[in-house]
Amino acid sequence: MIQEKMQITAIRGIADQIIEMKLKGTLSNQVTEPGQFVHIKPSGTAQNGTALLRRPISICYTNKEKQELTLIFRRAGIGTEQIAANQPGDKLDVLGPLGHGFPVEAVAPGGSAVLIGGGVGVPPLYGLSQALTARGVTVTHLLGFRSAKDVFYEEAFAALGTTYIFTEDGSRGRQGLVTEPLGELSFDAAYACGPLPMLRAVQQLIVDKPLFLSLEERMGCGIGACLACVVHTINPEDKKGYRRVCCDGPVFRAGEVELC
Amino acid sequence: MIQEKMQITAIRGIADQIIEMKLKGTLSNQVTEPGQFVHIKPSGTAQNGTALLRRPISICYTNKEKQELTLIFRRAGIGTEQIAANQPGDKLDVLGPLGHGFPVEAVAPGGSAVLIGGGVGVPPLYGLSQALTARGVTVTHLLGFRSAKDVFYEEAFAALGTTYIFTEDGSRGRQGLVTEPLGELSFDAAYACGPLPMLRAVQQLIVDKPLFLSLEERMGCGIGACLACVVHTINPEDKKGYRRVCCDGPVFRAGEVELC
Amino acid sequence: MLGVHLPGLALKNPVMPASGCFAFGKEYGALYDLNVLGALVMKAATLKPRFGNPTPRVAETPDGMLNAIGLQNPGVDQIIADELPRLAAFDLPLIANIAGSEMDDYVRTSEKMSAQPQVAALELNISCPNVKHGGIAFGTVPEVAAELTAKVKAVSQKPVYVKLSPNVTDIVGMAVAVEQAGADGLSLINTLLGMRIDLKTQRPVLANLTGGLSGPAIKPVAIRMVYEVSQKVSIPIIGMGGIENADDVIEFLLAGASAVQVGTANFVNPFVCPDIIAALPDKLEQMGVADINELVGRSWKS
Amino acid sequence: MLGVHLPGLALKNPVMPASGCFAFGKEYGALYDLNVLGALVMKAATLKPRFGNPTPRVAETPDGMLNAIGLQNPGVDQIIADELPRLAAFDLPLIANIAGSEMDDYVRTSEKMSAQPQVAALELNISCPNVKHGGIAFGTVPEVAAELTAKVKAVSQKPVYVKLSPNVTDIVGMAVAVEQAGADGLSLINTLLGMRIDLKTQRPVLANLTGGLSGPAIKPVAIRMVYEVSQKVSIPIIGMGGIENADDVIEFLLAGASAVQVGTANFVNPFVCPDIIAALPDKLEQMGVADINELVGRSWKS
Ligand SMILES: Cc1cc2nc3c(=O)[nH]c(=O)nc-3n(C[C@H](O)[C@H](O)[C@H](O)COP(=O)(O)OP(=O)(O)OC[C@H]3O[C@@H](n4cnc5c(N)ncnc54)[C@H](O)[C@@H]3O)c2cc1C
Ligand SMILES: Cc1cc2nc3c(=O)[nH]c(=O)nc-3n(C[C@H](O)[C@H](O)[C@H](O)COP(=O)(O)OP(=O)(O)OC[C@H]3O[C@@H](n4cnc5c(N)ncnc54)[C@H](O)[C@@H]3O)c2cc1C
Ligand SMILES: Cc1cc2nc3c(=O)[nH]c(=O)nc-3n(C[C@H](O)[C@H](O)[C@H](O)COP(=O)(O)O)c2cc1C
Ligand SMILES: Cc1cc2nc3c(=O)[nH]c(=O)nc-3n(C[C@H](O)[C@H](O)[C@H](O)COP(=O)(O)O)c2cc1C
Ligand code: FES
Ligand code: FES
DSSP states (O other): OEEEEEEEEEEEEEETTEEEEEEESGGGGGOOSTTOEEEEEOOSOOTTOOOOSOEEEEOOEEETTTTEEEEEEEOOSHHHHHHHTOOTTOEEEEEEEESBOOOGGGSOTTOEEEEEEEGGGSHHHHHHHHHHHHTTOEEEEEEEESSGGGOOOHHHHHTTSEEEEEETTSSSSEESOTTGGGGGOOOSEEEEESOHHHHHHHHHHOOSSOEEEEOOOOOSSSSSSSOOSEEEBSOTTOSSOEEETTTTOBEEETTSBOOO | OEEEEEEEEEEEEEETTEEEEEEESGGGGGOOSTTOEEEEEOOSOOTTOOOOSOEEEEOOEEETTTTEEEEEEEOOSHHHHHHHTOOTTOEEEEEEEESBOOOGGGSOTTOEEEEEEEGGGSHHHHHHHHHHHHTTOEEEEEEEESSGGGOOOHHHHHTTSEEEEEETTSSSSEESOTTGGGGGOOOSEEEEESOHHHHHHHHHHOOSSOEEEEOOOOOSSSSSSSOOSEEEBSOTTOSSOEEETTTTOBEEETTSBOOO | OOOEEETTEEESSSEEEOTTSSTTSHHHHTTSOGGGSSOEEOOOBOSSOBOOOOSOOEEEETTEEEEOOOOOBOOHHHIIIIIHHHHTTSSSOEEEEEOOSSHHHHHHHHHHHHTSTTEEEEEEEOOOTTOSSSSHHHHHOHHHHHHHHHHHHHHOSSOEEEEOOSOSSOHHHHHHHHHHTTOSEEEEOOOEEEOOEETTTTEESSTTSOEEEESGGGHHHHHHHHHHHHTTOSSOEEEOSSOOSHHHHHHHHHHTOSEEEEOTHHHHOTTHHHHHHHHHHHHHHHHTOSSGGGGTTHHHHO | OOOEEETTEEESSSEEEOTTSSTTSHHHHTTSOGGGSSOEEOOOBOSSOBOOOOSOOEEEETTEEEEOOOOOBOOHHHIIIIIHHHHTTSSSOEEEEEOOSSHHHHHHHHHHHHTSTTEEEEEEEOOOTTOTTTTHHHHHOHHHHHHHHHHHHHHOSSOEEEEOOSOSSOHHHHHHHHHHTTOSEEEEOOOEEEOOEETTTTEESSTTSOEEEESGGGHHHHHHHHHHHHTTOSSOEEEOSSOOSHHHHHHHHHHTOSEEEEOTHHHHOTTHHHHHHHHHHHHHHHHTOSSGGGGTTHHHHO
């Protein structure tokens, strides 16, 4: 983990309020797993003030040759609005890589995995899918969005494996929930990232296969010191009784922590 | 007085920590006197935070054909640092023109005036000198700076009238105080802008001629509503007993208000 | 959809400039039509004229400002003579903010002000931290605040709102005390007591040493106090502290305020009050709210 | 030039991370050598383990943040067993922050902690606003705070610093009370009680409803309190509240603090403590100050 002024090499809108941003710097060398995240100090101008704290954003994927991280984030409030206002060439103060990501070794080469994502939970699944396919794993993507205008990276995912797009209003792909096809698919392990109700539904449906869930919590430090981001463990025998999303997670094996 | 997003058409350093900035917009049409000021909402990035309140900066001079104001300011703290970080093309939220400036009609055409300035009190004297010379008044400039590295606009002033530069350390022009030549000069009226000790010295030396002083006070609103910027009147009979620097001034006739 | 009815105040909308940040409306009235405002709260009036504190009177802090104006005003008689006739031309409830150093000052100033037909309500500023003698004591001792409220109520021909200081251990105790003493409403909050030291002079920036902290920095404290107090009193609350935009207004209403005041933000954006008022209908529509009064206290009622 | 000597604390420099913002040093210790710090204040220890409050536990506000962690910690015995041995490896005074819900909890926790050779001093957190029962009451009533201080002093083998809450009418009264009860020093200030409401959910952001406001927004309140208290007590003050850089440290020293703590800023810049410490010598030189202790209280002494 380092703190680095990373240079923005590209920044563009790819869907409604969704920004794809590329950051260059040596921090990218330290990324070990898909699903890790960075903690960004917002700089730049926003309408309603300026952010004090850093903002956690998942690494979508890493290009180690180019020393480049790609992030995808939604303009959600002051901090992401500030970050989105930057231009190529501007620098951002980035702390990372942080946390533990998705374990690709949970699926042996030749095996198969299903990746389930919703909204801005989709981005880290792209890097995961790259890593799994590079390992010789067959991947299926179940990606949910609110509406056609919110969809991104459909073709990029399709290039790596079968990809089902779902929208709440049916304006693109299928109408309905990403969990629908789960019963019909066979796979060795599943990975999910998205809103809590989606994660809960996934956890109820996938009970007999390894399942890894990436969680979100409001954060202070991002490195394990402030205990802002704790979640309860499920096992009553667990000595600590809690995990920190920022450093013990954000990815947990299903059943390790409570989803609430 | 209007509030306008003015576009920066030029911005450059002209001395140590001294920035010259040109702003384009219809606000410039409303400027009536040299010595008026604008109240700028800082935007842009500074090292140590961001400013909440506006910052008062004198109008150096106005180019009505180009609808352009020129300002000269010192990077003094958070707000001016933010403003200085802007680029040509960026826009600034400007309120103005504010206050009452220097009365040029105090000197009849063909008469003579002396303009006394110190540090960042020098800028508004340039627009004043332009207005006086356009009126056919002969001007002499006494301009004081800390050191050679702080001097600006020497040639611009020299093009309008005799110009004496003073520095505290003698590294440019004469060593000493701007008030020194006052005894030897003959003039019909004097105008001064600069630090309080300079204004006090000027006021003690010029007792029998019209003298106009431009004051500074920390401001809130800039338009007369908050009473942050009041100064006491000298005349004990004065009904109000005070003046607001932002709207009754910043220029006052010597003897109207206390210099403390 | 924006109308709000409070004791003595029929408001077109719940947004009014805060006392001391708008003088008597002349300066901002040169920029826009004051009739768009919900009401206008005048600068504090005292029995005698006051020059206030020496300068510097303001200092900036992170997302806030300190002020130590010191209640400068020409005195109640002058205000009645010079300011009220001009303000009477507007179709706008006027709230007279009252301050003093002695209880008797408050009572006599209130009596005079409340007798003016143009004045719709009084706001007792028992909490101004910048007055040396008195003032602060009224705002921090429940019994004293209650006594003052009762005395003013006894002479006032108009509803009385009491403006509380946040510089207390127990804001609910203060609020309940003045409610029981007969207050018709509360204004929450006045400024937090603060200081800034100039690293160059190595002395406090303000000539008065301390000053009142206002602006966005104090909004979380104000929201907390409105939330706590509104659940314990049955008189309406006018909320303030750091309001800059329509979202902030809605946050105060959700916390339990029935109307709001905007202070410091006027200095940043002189059009902030009309801007907020213009933005509110769309905000309500987005929230599916037909009547702004529905929002009041929703954060704890639902 | 940066060394500061306080009861029980021989500090290389006056900068230490604040309690609760640095856990037990492990995480930041992975980023830099903790030996550069003046001291380390550990996260609050309570007699029994505490899980703390439900999430969300933090929310951002203008130039500040609210937290309602709820004193999560593994309990004093576990801290002594797991954390102190590791921290003993550093050449660094350790300050143990103590919290509790009952007076007896404080006393027993203090007794255990102060008996540890690695612990240089105690800091009594009588002011954490996030603990439901107890806690806050100790911090707002001078007599109770004094009684607690005396009881802890009676059992403590190490100097006792009392950390005061700013959510009081009279901070000087609190300070004088605990000084008379035997406190060796004061820590000023803990967080201001605040709230933020989420406009989407229309409910408070924090699961705990209210939280403690920290960060630059509160600096003017902290400076004012240090300025006022330092003139009325003769024990040293460790100042904090919104410190982000060396200038802020100097402002606290000028106000009357002898040393400082840095909390929230660690989250913004994980290297803030070493950055500040590295910047201080140049600052002092620019000010013509040979010994940092000369600055203490200069804003009112001169
Ligand atoms: C491990 C992790 C990975 C994430 N990855 C992504 C990603 O790849 N793309 C993406 O668009 N978003 C991601 N998020 C969510 C993202 O952090 C928030 O959308 C963002 O912090 C909102 O900041 P804001 O200033 O725009 O909004 P505001 O609402 O103004 O933020 C106010 C405060 O709340 C916090 N906050 C608000 N929403 C969230 C949230 N959902 N999760 C955590 N903190 C929040 C902010 O960090 C800030 O401290 C991730 C969150 C976590 C915890
Ligand atoms: C009528 C008027 C005209 C001015 N014209 C010029 C000019 O042409 N060029 C120029 O360089 N400077 C001018 N100044 C001074 C300029 O306003 C300050 O240097 C500037 O406000 C400092 O802001 P800051 O954020 O950089 O400094 P900070 O020290 O961070 O400011 C903190 C606060 O103090 C106020 N403040 C600090 N110094 C001054 C000061 N000297 N006067 C008033 N307020 C101050 C700021 O406005 C701000 O509210 C003028 C001041 C006034 C009142
Ligand atoms: C410059 C200034 C002057 C003020 N004068 C008064 C006053 O005369 N009477 C009063 O009750 N409050 C006064 N206040 C307090 C405001 O009315 C308001 O309660 C406070 O500033 C919080 O709101 P804000 O954060 O929107 O400014 C003053 C505030 C400022 C900034
Ligand atoms: C996340 C967080 C946790 C805290 N936990 C404690 C604590 O356990 N004990 C304590 O005395 N103070 C605690 N505090 C208060 C800080 O020590 C400090 O007094 C306060 O945050 C002001 O300083 P700052 O503005 O630099 O953060 C905590 C503050 C934060 C932000
Ligand atoms: S964010 Fe601080 S411990 Fe996780
Ligand atoms: S700055 Fe507000 S009256 Fe002059």
